[in-house]
Amino acid sequence: MKMFSVSHKTAFVVDHCPYMAESSRQQVECDVLTKSRGQGMIPLAPVSKSLWTCAVECSMEYCRILYDVYPLKKLINYIVSDSEFHILNSWRQEDQSTHELMSALAAVGPPNPQEDPECCSVLHGLVAAVESLCKITEYQHEARTTLMDTADRVANRGRIICLTNAKSDTHVRMLEDCVQETILEQNKMAAGSDRLMSIQQCELVLVHIFPQGEDTLVSDRPKKEVSSLLTSEVHSVRAGRHLATKLNILVQQHFDLASTTITNIPMKPTLNVCEQEEQHANTSANYDVELLHHRDAHLEFFKSGDLHMAGSTSRDSGLKETVTLKWCTPRTNSVELHYCTGAYRISPTDVNSRPSSCLTNFLLNGRSVLLEQPRKSGSKVISHMLSSHGGEIFLHVLNSTRSTLEDPPSISEGCGGRVTDYRITDFGEFMRENRLTPVPESPDTEASGKPPAERAKAQLERYTRYWPMIISQTTIFNMQAVVPLANLIVKESLSEEDLLTCQKTVYNLVDMERKNDPLPISTVGSRGKGPKRDEQYRIMWNELETLVKTHVAGSERHQRVLDCIIACRSKPPEEEERKKRGRKREDKEDKAEKSINKDSEDKNWQESERLKGALERGKEEQGESEVIKDSPDSPEPLNKKPRLEEIQLPEKAKGPVSLLTMWTNRITVANSRKHQEFAGRISSVNNKAELYQHLKDENGMDVHENGKATR
Incomplete structure (x- = not known):
């Protein structure tokens, strides 16, 4: 460098x-004293x-x-x-x-x-x-x-x-x-x-x-x-x-400078910010002062993305951006120490303006000013401080997060106490696999090409190309079936045996999907049971493909592993159609399961009322038939309704029955009860009654339709 x-x-x-x-x-304009100028005085041009x-x-x-x-x-x-x-x-x-x-x-x-x-x-x-x-x-x-x-x-x-x-x-x-x-x-x-x-x-x-x-x-x-x-x-x-x-x-x-605008600076005599304001003791005003400093003073803002930018545009000068910070009431105790992560010299943009001169004089007298981030809601966050040292003014960056001087948090607590499912065991294994050991200098190490330190860096880079830190953010690293492929794919080159092992792992995953085996999908932050089984396998295949793609440039066998994954992911059309029907069926079952409890009581009540009404009508019809009958042989009246139990549907009829079918069945039952059915119609074959049924048995002859008999 x-x-x-x-x-x-x-x-x-x-x-x-x-x-x-x-x-x-x-x-x-040179003549600004318009009120104090006497009469007859010619204003300056x-x-x-x-x-x-x-x-x-x-x-x-x-x-x-x-x-x-x-x-x-x-x-x-x-x-x-x-x-x-x-x-x-x-x-x-x-x-x-x-x-x-x-x-x-x-x-x-x-x-x-x-x-x-x-x-x-x-x-x-x-x-x-x-x-x-x-x-x-x-x-x-x-x-x-x-x-x-x-x-x-x-x-x-x-x-x-x-x-x-x-x-x-x-x-x-x-x-x-x-x-x-x-x-x-x-x-x-x-x-x-x-x-x-x-x-x-x-x-x-x-x-x-x-x-x-x-x-x-x-x-x-x-x-x-x-x-x-x-x-x-x-x-x-x-x-x-x-x-x-x-x-x-x-x-x-x-x-490499940046701009900060200090807003809401009070020009009050109680703060002694500006001596010229003492004559206006009953009034006060707030001013803004723009300061220039090194860009690193806003480094924490850039990292967190919590910037409060105010821009001013000009047709000739382009865009000028500044970070806005609010004035806080200064502390009177100058001995108080603040934990600072950096101090940077400042320079006022308009050094001759009245607010700038008042602010610099206030700071040079030994006072310190705390600056806070403007927030619409929430608690106040003090991020910077203005103070002078040796006749020079510095913008101090205050640590607004966890201090590095405190005890570090336990990894079991997580960062900020929120994330707790770190892959601690996997990280320990990762450290063991990438442990550095001293290597003696020898002709073999020199002839191998890269020095040992460079090879170690290259291995560390390969192992960290895709390494999720949280358990809930990964699926394949929580599956024992993917371990052989995950351990081999990070190698610089694959042997033929390694390639076969990786392909076998992919085929095992395909077999798991065919058997519809469950996957260790995290349900943190999701409602219900989490994603469906097809969605779980889609997430798994996407992550596996991402892992292999990061190592494709290693060798030709890495590419063959990726080709195997892509080929196994692409299902035939009939398989996709079957999966689609299965998803639809699962959706219907879920909807039915949700509504069955709601509709069960209504259905039971309706069924009981319908059966009750049908039985009452049957009793009334039976009473009427007994009154009308004159003798056992008398035919039933034409307007008599058949009983409910006598109306039977054909055995082959399934599902809903049309009104015509119900009427035909009713007429059939009513007619069958009026007279005895003709014996020839009952024994007919193909709607044709067979004549001389006993002739064959008596004479031992077959009778045909033309009247001729044959033995």
């Missing part, structure tokens, strides 16, 4: 040519800053934020370019301050509009910036001296930020080509010098500034690779507040 990133050295090149003296057309002034102010804000957050090892070299280049400071640490840069800029002065623009160019500053990046800083020299044997680990990388007013996209490409050629030339010179270092990587950030109210002549372009040594990006920004916002976003991107 090479030392020193691109952010170690930053070269600022600010164009000082005559066209930078043009007005930005953003008016600034608004003024506007030049492009040069806007560029200097915004670049100084960039430097101020950087020096506040990174007082060491983040260096800036400021260069002004007109007819020649002017280097305002060096890479030495004592020259890294905004006071030094402002004093040097005051000596340079504003651009001269009367100067010949043909003699001025920003190219002089770009060439000087590349030459400056080749110079060795104190930190690079110290690292190279310490690492004499591995001095090549000390990399030389840097960034160039150029603030100019380009003419067109062609002009921008010309500037990029100039920087690329200069890097190649300087690398050749640095190859034979001990005081220079070749540039391994350079980032060029071109910021095109144009007045408000005009259309830009240069289009934005994201970062692209010009060559292996140079990457370039272009930003076209209006002068004024848009340029300030753009550089504020760039400093966050370049140095």
Whole structure:
């Protein structure tokens, strides 16, 4: 890993040519004392800053934020370019301050509009910036001296930020080509010098500034690779507040910073937050202050996903995001200690605003401020604290979860006391299988290819590709039938015997599914008996396929195991249809089982009422028949209804009976009781009565239909 990133050295090149003296057309009101101004006083006319002034102010804000957050090892070299280049400071640490840069800029002065623009160019500053990046800083020299044997680990990388007013996209490409050629030339010179270092990587950030109210002549372009040594990006920004916002976003991107907005800051005299509020003792107001700091201060938020982001959008500057934290009433006891997991320097975004100055003065007086996460419900969670140490303000990250200083929880309790079904026994077996032992150096170990440590890491990686930690999250690791396959599939290569064992395991699972054997499916968090049997096997096959897929790239036999699983999972159509019918039948049985208790009482009551009514009607009909009969031989009246027990359904009739069938059976029974049935109709065959039935027995002859007899 090479030392020193691109952010170690930053070269600022600010164009000082005559066209930078043009007005930005953003008016600034100077006469703000409207009430105290006497009568007859002429108000002051608004003024506007030049492009040069806007560029200097915004670049100084960039430097101020950087020096506040990174007082060491983040260096800036400021260069002004007109007819020649002017280097305002060096890479030495004592020259890294905004006071030094402002004093040097005051000596340079504003651009001269009367100067010949043909003699001025920003190219002089770009060439000087590349030459400056080749110079060795104190930190690079110290690292190279310490690492004499591995001095090549000390990399030389840097960034160039150029603030100019380009003419067109062609002009921008010309500037990029100039920087690329200069890097190649300087690398050749640095190859034979001990005081220079070749540039391994350079980032060029071109910021095109144009007045408000005009259309830009240069289009934005994201970062692209010009060559292996140079990457370039272009930003076209209006002068004024848009340029300030753009550089504020760039400093966050370049140095891995984040934004935090402190909300609900009370400006009350009781808290002595702001002395100017003492004259308004009866009133109070809440203010917001935005702070910049290292991104690691929000690391716990990013891990947990509990971010409270507030974004502000701008057409020219893009999206700016900030994390919102609420002000808590400060503690008066400064001796109280808080368990912190990190402390990071802060820098106010608007350092000259009244709320920012009041907050910084309040903290520099030895007070501490606790910050909480805004929540709509639940208890208050204090996550950060603002406090000063040695005249510098730090944002402290407080531990809002279980402290690492406390006794660690027992694994039987689970993480947070909620998860308790860890695979503790399996994890112990896993540790035994991956135990490290010392290996003596020998020609055999060297000839085997990878060193023992690398082989151990590779084995550990294979074993952990798919390893569920909780019992309820797995099925196959709870089944004894899958153990042979699970132990063999993690091997780097499979033998033919191992392949046969894995295939045999798959076939055993297929046999279990055919027999409809139960599976150890967890029912934690589910209602009822859990998933149905088909769903259980589908979950099992999916997990088994996932396990094998993670090791398919090992060898060709691993792929054959996966092919076997896929082939066994795909059932023929008739098998799928049978399974579907079985599922439908199970659904019907479940529905019937649920409704049987509800409908049983109603059905019993209805059946009893129906039988009771039928018996009463039968008794009434029997009484009527006895009254009407004159003699035993008298025929029954035609309107007499048959008894209930006499109406019998045909034996072959099953299921519901139609009304016609019931009526036919009733007529048949009634007619059979009126007269004696003709004997020939009873003994008929195929609706034909046989004549001379006893003739054959008497004469021993067969009689046919034509009347002839045969012996």
